[in-house]
Amino acid sequence: MSDTIETITGVLSGLLGKYAKPGSTIKASTNLVADLGLESVSILEFVVDVEDHYDLNIDIESLSDVHTVLDMAQVVARLQNR
Amino acid sequence: MELLKKFEAHAATRDALASQGTAPTEITIEKILSPTEAMIDGRHTLLVGTNNYLGLTFDPECIAAGQRALQEEGTGTTGSRMANGTYSDHKMLEQELAEFYGYPYGMVFSTGYAANLGALVALAGPDDAVLLDADAHASLYDGCKMTGAAIYRFKHNDTESLESRLRRLGDHARRTLVVVEGLYSVFGDKAPLAEIARIKDKYGACLFVDEAHSLGVFGDNGRGVVESDGILDQADFVVGTFSKSLGSIGGFCVSRHAELPLFRYASRPYIFTASPCPSVIATTRMALQQIRKRPELRTQLWDNATRLYNGLKEMGYELGPDISPVVAVRFVERAKALGFWQKLLKSGIYTNLMQPPATPDGSSLVRCSITAAHTTEQVERILAAFRGAAG
Numbered sequence: 001m002s003d004t005i006e007t008i009t010g011v012l013s014g015l016l017g018k019y020a021k022p023g024s025t026i027k028a029s030t031n032l033v034a035d036l037g038l039e040s041v042s043i044l045e046f047v048v049d050v051e052d053h054y055d056l057n058i059d060i061e062s063l064s065d066v067h068t069v070l071d072m073a074q075v076v077a078r079l080q081n082r
Numbered sequence: 083m084e085l086l087k088k089f090e091a092h093a094a095t096r097d098a099l100a101s102q103g104t105a106p107t108e109i110t111i112e113k114i115l116s117p118t119e120a121m122i123d124g125r126h127t128l129l130v131g132t133n134n135y136l137g138l139t140f141d142p143e144c145i146a147a148g149q150r151a152l153q154e155e156g157t158g159t160t161g162s163r164m165a166n167g168t169y170s171d172h173k174m175l176e177q178e179l180a181e182f183y184g185y186p187y188g189m190v191f192s193t194g195y196a197a198n199l200g201a202l203v204a205l206a207g208p209d210d211a212v213l214l215d216a217d218a219h220a221s222l223y224d225g226c227k228m229t230g231a232a233i234y235r236f237k238h239n240d241t242e243s244l245e246s247r248l249r250r251l252g253d254h255a256r257r258t259l260v261v262v263e264g265l266y267s268v269f270g271d272k273a274p275l276a277e278i279a280r281i282k283d284k285y286g287a288c289l290f291v292d293e294a295h296s297l298g299v300f301g302d303n304g305r306g307v308v309e310s311d312g313i314l315d316q317a318d319f320v321v322g323t324f325s326k327s328l329g330s331i332g333g334f335c336v337s338r339h340a341e342l343p344l345f346r347y348a349s350r351p352y353i354f355t356a357s358p359c360p361s362v363i364a365t366t367r368m369a370l371q372q373i374r375k376r377p378e379l380r381t382q383l384w385d386n387a388t389r390l391y392n393g394l395k396e397m398g399y400e401l402g403p404d405i406s407p408v409v410a411v412r413f414v415e416r417a418k419a420l421g422f423w424q425k426l427l428k429s430g431i432y433t434n435l436m437q438p439p440a441t442p443d444g445s446s447l448v449r450c451s452i453t454a455a456h457t458t459e460q461v462e463r464i465l466a467a468f469r470g471a472a473g
Contacts, residue, residue: 041444044216048237057250059211059232 002080008073015049016069028070050076102417103424106435116140117455122432130450130464131434133267135407136298136379137455138329138372144365151364158359163190164346167357175367179334182370183305184314187342189335190363192355194294194323197333199225200351201321202261204344205290206231211258213247213287215239215273217266217442222292226261238266238442241277248285255285262289264296264307268442268449270408272300275307279316288318297373298327299407304373304380324362328369332358383407383454386461390452393465397472410436410449411468419446425471431464 003011013026020026020036032038038046050072051058056079066072099105104123113121117137118129138144151171161167172190180188191197202225206212210231214222217238226233237243248255260282262273275291282289293306301309304327308317318339324332335342346352358366372379384407391405400412413419416437423435426448434449441447450464 039444040439041442044235045237048216048235048243051234052243052246055246055250057234057247059234060227061232 002077005070005073005077008076009069011053012050012069012072012076015053016046019046026069028068028073030069031067032069032072033067054080056080099420102420104427106420106423109432117453118457118460120432122427125428125430127427127430127432128460128463129432130452130456131432132453133295133326133451134329134453134455135295135327135383135451136329136369136373137453138327138369138379140455141329141369141372143372144329144368147368148361148365151360155360157361159357161356162353163357164353169357169360169363171360171363171367172357175363175370176334178367178370180336182303182374183308183320183336185320185336185338187337187340189342189345189352190358191333191335191352192358193331194321194325194333195221195224196351196355197321197323197335198222198292199228200349201319201335201345202226202259202290203228203351204349205229205288205319206259209257211251211254212261213244213258214261215263215266217268218261218263219267219292219294222261222263231259239271239273241274241281244278245281245285248281248287251285255287258285258287260287260289262291264291264293264300265406265408267295267408268436268447269402269410270406271402271404272296272307272406275311275313275317279311279313283316289313289316290319290321291317293320293322294326295408297322299380299383302377304377324366324369327373328366330362330366330369332362332366379454383452386452386454386456386458389458389461390450390464393461394468397465397469399468407452408449409452410447413446413448416446419448422471423448426467429467429470431467 009028016026019038019042024036032043047058054076062075111120117134117139120127120129159167176188176190180186191200198221206229208230212226212231212233214226214233214235215238216235234247236247251258262278265272279289291308296306298304300307308314308320319335319337321335324330387407388405391409395401402410426433436447436449438444
């Protein structure tokens with residue numbers, strides 16, 4: 001069964017905690033680079049964490065339009081529904 | 083012009099580097115003196131960042147072979163391998179490389195970069211998947227992108243991360259290419275190829291190994307990590323470059339699969355480029371002979387690598403996990419790494435400075451590559467320079 005976007009967003013926010021700058025507020029509209037200061041290495045590690053949490057593979061092409069937590073949640077939702 | 087505005091960011095990067103003194107991207111070798119020495123900034127400098135692992139660039143037999151070819155076959159082929167650019171020597175080198183690995187098939191490309199692009203593009207397509215190590219070289223990443231296949235990255239050298247992704251692919255795992263390197267060039271760490279090969283066999287995937295930095299360095303016969311890890315009969319495609327231990331320029335792919343020769347019809351980076359010039363092929367063939375007949379070069383290389391690694395470790399530097407001819411010293415702060423690299427250069431030691439985003443984990447590195455041609459005295463000079471730069 002697939003999760004709602006809200007549920008996924010909550011999970012992603014939790015997974016992002018270890019990569020974000022201390023004191024960051026993470027919500028659906030949070031931009032991974034501009035707001036959280038994630039560098040490409042951290043983004044890659046975050047993606048791997050998301051893949052392992054949801055037991056799915058996210059191809060690099062799907063990530064080209066991912067800027068915010070919501071964008072990533074939509075990718076996860078789409079792959080869950082595939 | 084609007085189109086050219088994108089270069090402003092690059093100009094800013096260049097200017098920022100220049101404002102801090104000698105920039106690592108602006109080094110000019112004014113005169114090359116030997117495999118280990120050159121004149122840089124008017125200063126006699128010890129080269130510790132050339133990837134010239136066996137020191138064969140000045141080998142007299144290689145030079146003589148190149149001179150003969152230049153004299154007898156001219157300066158260049160002026161053509162693609164698919165047109166007028168295949169000489170007997172290109173075919174001989176392909177055969178010799180295949181024999182060296184104990185495989186039936188070999189193919190030569192014009193650069194190592196082209197070998198990765200050319201082999202990957204031929205192998206995978208839009209209906210396939212690629213599993214790529216997160217720290218893989220840019221040429222592998224670029225080649226994978228060109229295939230149009232779905233690309234998934236797994237954690238660097240993490241076989242559990244690889245296996246979980248293969249498992250998730252289900253039946254599609256049988257149409258998946260696993261792409262790894264034998265020795266990773268940034269930290270000098272070796273891939274766990276035996277375990278990777280076991281996993282890819284379990285799921286029926288295909289294994290592609292880039293031995294750019296391990297050819298001539300690992301294995302009893304210098305065939306690389308595929309040999310030292312005992313997976314020559316499991317690796318599907320092995321690629322490598324001539325521009326490191328073989329001391330020239332070019333690249334190759336060898337395989338046990340009869341489809342390799344068909345890459346010639348499916349690989350645009352192979353078809354649409356001029357073939358390597360005869361002198362390059364001649365020096366490469368001779369260098370390959372040197373690898374085969376002079377195992378003492380590897381012994382000397384590993385002695386030097388061990389001495390350098392242990393010496394730097396004793397000084398308290400943070401290094402990569404494995405002793406190898408690539409010894410990378412890690413710095414947290416970019417500015418500190420740059421300053422350290424410049425100090426080394428001023429003391430007559432050339433190393434490679436690597437900074438984000440070119441480094442896999444966001445740290446900055448002063449990277450050394452040691453060679454068989456370095457003398458014990460030269461290795462001690464490198465260690466002394468690191469001691470001095472820290473003070």
